[in-house]
Amino acid sequence: MEIVEPDLGRVVAPNPSPLTAEGTNTWLLGTSEVAVIDPGPDDAGHLEAVLAALDGRPVVAILVTHAHLDHSALAPALSVRTGAPVLAFGDARAGWRPVPEAVGGGRGVDWGFRPDRLLRDGEEVGGHGWRLRAWHTPGHMGNHLCLDDGRRLFTGDHAMGFATSLVSPPEGDMGDYVDSLDRLIGLGPRMLLPGHGAMVEHGPERLRALREHRRQREKEIVEALGIGPATVGEIAARLYAGLAVGLLRAAERNVLAHLIDLSRRGVVAPVGALSRVAAFRRV
Incomplete structure (x- = not known):
């Protein structure tokens, strides 16, 4: 485990790719009572690495930013091993906008994902020494959440430093994605802790750059x-x-x-x- 801050560790799953950087970041928040954020893919070695990083500390919540297999698939096994509930905005189809089946997509969706408890937009969850507020940020996926402690923002796949996010219909929606960027910018200064790649110290700058990228791409498409x-x-x-x-x-x-x-x-x-x-x- 990499110690990022005194109360925050990171275990990187062994699923590197051009879209996932070195792999999925599984974040461990807390010194005594721990929240595991994005348990990652269903990989036995990664499960053991996360358990070793916990070093016997109790897990009070397993928080899933969204139901793509590289973020959510390990949640059931981790829940069994730790006894902690799985919390998310909803199942894999929560928050989707309707589009025709002919648009294809759906690759990598964890269709069987079922959280133990739903986190509503604006709801808080906490443990000893930490508290997070959940923001519903659809775009990359309809059930996507970002988790905010006032200084740090766990952004899942909505905002990363190493690349732009994939927005693939039907689970992804570009209008929602840009609206969610605006919402996160409105939160004010935050460090971004993404689902893939390194942390981003100057969060609002990165969020504004991602928004401008999408506006520029839209302009290019219309011009084409x-x-x-x-x-x-x-x-x-x-x-x-x-x-x-x-x-x-x-x-x-x-x-x-x-x-x-x-x-x-x-x-x-x-x-x-x-x-x-x-x-x-x-x-």
Whole structure:
């Protein structure tokens, strides 16, 4: 375990990738009574590493920022081993906006995730020496929560330092994502403790940069459609020229999320039925 601050440790799961950095950060908050934030993927070695890091300290809550397998899948096993309840905003489908099945997606969703207790927006949870307020921040996923102690903000996959977040419909929604960024910026100065990668000391700067990135990407997509109707794949190939194939697929999902949001706002429209392969045009 890495000791980040006197009351905060980090155990990194062995699931590195271009989208997860070195792996999922499992955060351990508290010196006597502990909250485990994002237990991580269902990996026996990671479970033992987390238990070793606890060093016999009682766990009073297992907090899950969202129901993607790399964050939530270990929760049931960790709950059995520690006796602690699993807390989250809701199950895997909580907070989703309706979109046609033809948009595809759903990759990596922990469909079986069921928290023991729901955390409402603005609700607090605490233990000896720590207290967190839960903020519902849909965007990366409909049931996404960020957890705030007034100085530090556990941001899951909503805001990371090493990369931008994947927003993939149906579980992801770009309009919600940007709105949630605005909400987090409004909290004021915070250190960001993300689900992947290193902590971000100057949180508001990073949040504003992520918001500006999304605004710029939206502008580029609308400009690309000024040439004429185009599919998600065609737009992504134009905007992300030279990107590795695996990352290009993620970029296409982000482009689709932007197009769905722009369609709702009447800026663009699909040519025919909305789907992941549909062409879009400017209105």
